[in-house]
Amino acid sequence: MSGTEARHPLWDLPVRLSHWVIALCLPASWWTAEEGLLELHAWVGYTVLSLVLARLAWGIFGSPQARFGDFLRGPRAIIAYLREGRRDTPGHNPLGGWSAMTLWGLLLVQAVSGLYNSDGILFDGPLYHAAGDAVTDKLGAVHAWLFNAILAFVGLHIATVAWYQWGRGEQLLVPMLRGSAPGREGTGPAAPLWRALLILDLVALALLAIFAAAPEPVSSWW
Template sequence: MLKKIRVWDLPTRLFHWLFAIVITGAFITINLDETELHAKFGYAACILVIFRIVWGFVGPEHARFANFVPTLGQLKAFIKHPVHDKLGHNPLGALSVLGLLLVVLVQTSSGLFTDDEISFQGPLSHFVSSEIASWLTGLHEFNSNLIYALVGLHLLAIFYYQKVKKQDLIRPMLTGDKDLSSEDTNTPTALNPSKDHWGVRGLALVILVVIATGFYFLVIKK
């Protein structure tokens, strides 16, 4: 018999899909030379990354970095014996999450200072010299390749788990629940579902509003 266990809280799930949307939007708009619209997607991505970092410290158990960031020993053990007895990210999945957050944080931060000297200036470019702005513009362009690579690896991993290991990673990120067998639910970690009540969701909304408001007045509105 299968039992549903809540793994991903609603704020984490919404972050995941909104993050995918804004990254896709940023990719499409830059290739269409829609720099102003591209910047708006970049602002949204920056706000989301900051939210996820904060949520990684104050969110429910399986959203917290302390719960899924692996030690070197855990990573080596998982590579040798890829068995994971926790509800959330496995060690390699955790590295993928951290890698994406890091490169997108670098991308959005550098984008705030970019100056292509033609059609776009980042809202904070006037705070740095032209040399630094030029260097950050180059970093912004180079770092985009890392994002494409990590997104590609992320999609390949999902496909591998779906087709080879017969583990559906997409549905739990939509519904929040994993179906576990009666044997799995006997493990201590499986009996510890994520909190996903309206208090948790309200806290996430407050955090997001504070971050977005601060970002607007400190960065965009200037």
Template structure:
């Protein structure tokens, strides 16, 4: 085999090597949030309020960890690397009708809006739930002791209202995933499971995800766990 043939084989092998796009913390937090929201929905409609409260604590932990990881995590997890301004969003939106477009390594400009909005809505719904007062007062949020019964009932209605808004936003997110899969032939679910995607012709070495050390995640998990515990006992130490 000549050196030229070996070079061609090496190039071909490099072109078919999948690129890392999502680290384990991002993928784990994503699917844990899916499970948590599903449990919250089921326990809410079936009036299993004790379990609804515990699933709310779990979601609070997940969202706070995702926000933390969005500051100190891997390159594709950090908000600073995927949240874009209006021009970038409009430029990307103008290409949606094209079937063949460059693959965004991580969240694209429109997907970033979806992620930020969903995280914001989930956090808002959970915070409202912490202050919400149940009709019989048996399973009220841990922070409801800081407000009146009337205020707590009003917040409970807001908690329900904004959860319904969240469901519509999630439905829109799922519709976008289906659109990318059917029309643009891009599988967005697979990379969120195994963490990799096939390379594009225009990909460069800098496209590869830069990971973050595990100790950062561990430190964040300890701090966030302490915060959620303090909230669960209404800061009564």
């Protein structure tokens, strides 16, 4: 690429920020739960929920490599990648794309189940009184065991990234820190930052509206 040609980011700023903030929220959610800081724990969960929903919306309205159409492929593409290493995008490979979707799905279920959680004494989630005891009990159990599944999946993710980074010499960490790396650049310009901020604001407002319409919990986030 010549110096006069535009250099497009592989991962734009919203993708990188959401990735690292969610990564920080995972140990924070564990620590706040262990310490019984349930109000703070709820805010961490609200942050994860907002970021995951915004990231899913960014998969439709975001930058080229952030869009689902760029990295979600069918079985034929996955088999071709496994056999020959063929890929048609500088972003996620066919396996990496579905791995990302799986992680977002797990985080979404974890965050939503937490909205129906309660310690039975001082804290109720914002949607705890919107469902019956049978539903909240089941969601509480899901919230408890799913976190361990997420930790196992994150461990597999870290191991896979390390293998690609140092075993195969494929730059994965630098683009997620700086946006791009030699040989790892995007195919088009990044979407404007205001679009990401607007999506995040709309997600937060929608969640606030849902919480406000729910029956009043014993203790609230607000």
